[in-house]
Amino acid sequence: MSIVDEPGWKTIKIKGTHQENVSEAIAAEFPLTLMLDGHEFATIVCSPGQLEDLVVGFLASEGVIRTAAEIKEIQVDVYTGFSHIALHKPVQPDQFDHSSRMIGSCCGKSRQFYFKSDARVAKTITSELEVTVDQCMQLMKRLMNSSPEFERTGGVHNAALATPTDLLFTRTDIGRHNALDKVFGAMLQGNIPARGKLVVFSGRVSSEVLLKISKMGIGIILSKSAVTDLAVKLADELGITVIGFLRGDRMNIYTRPDRVLGIDPYLQRD
Structure with missing residues (x-):
């Protein structure tokens, strides 16, 4: 599935005094619902590309996993808009202080959840890279x-x-x-x-x-x-x-x- 909506949207484009009909390429927006060990965890509004990377990175960002090896199985179905994830150590909904959420494409999540989650996994960086x-x-x-x-x-x-x-x-x-x-x-x-x-x-x-x-x-x-x-x-x-x-x-x-x-x-x- 392309992250650009094809073949484009019929658009009236104006530049100065010139006006014309064009087929305008626009970014695709796609809701992906994460089912974690059979429980609805979150719906991410995203671009429909590299979705497995997105799911793994999102779970790591939320503190659900630390390594990819903790995931037993992951399936992404772009036709239904669901990703089913099974962990080697299954989680229960009450392990995370939130109900299922809609994660918007731009604004992130509520600050309350964000600080509770990030306090566990944020770390001081000692990189010597220059x-x-x-x-x-x-x-x-x-x-x-x-x-x-x-x-x-x-x-x-x-x-x-x-x-x-x-x-x-x-x-x-x-x-x-x-x-x-x-x-x-x-x-x-x-x-x-x-x-x-x-x-x-x-x-x-x-x-x-x-x-x-x-x-x-x-x-x-x-x-x-x-x-x-x-x-x-x-x-x-x-x-x-x-x-x-x-x-x-x-x-x-x-x-x-x-x-x-x-x-x-x-x-x-x-």
Whole structure:
């Protein structure tokens, strides 16, 4: 199933005084309900691609699993919109302080649930990885050039696992949280260690995004977009380097600038 709705939507496009009928490519939106050990756990509104990565990453982000090996079986049925997951150690609904939820594609979940879940699995990062200013700019350029879906629709987010010199793989979704969960799921399923890796991201870095990065064990996140105050406070506490507004030859380093080579030492003083 494509993450771009085909063949497109009949649209009236206006530019200045010119008007025309066009077939416009738009991003597909898909509800996926997770059935965990026979119980309805959540419905995620997402893009219909790399769904197994999304399910695994989402469960890890929620603190349900720590490794992919904890999953006994996983089935994703795009025709019915259900994913059935069985764990080696089955869970009961009362193990998680929530009822079944709708997880929107953009805004994440209720802060009450988010903090209860994340308090168990967020961790301080001690990564010794370093990057140069030029490497940051080149990685963001590669991310933005790697998404034909964004070029066609303008309606998706991209996240990539990378080394300082190259993108290892990219995941795309209408939801920025979903894109990161897909990266997390791919790391877990592929047994890819976080050591020596960073994340390149198109979306805003909120506190929820920052905590996902912490759970992944990543020490550096590069974002094209803005950050929030709670995100940078958490990043400072958890030892994560946050770089935002990375566009062209511009970037803002908010936390842990010691991991970025080429910065004037005078600017790093408190």
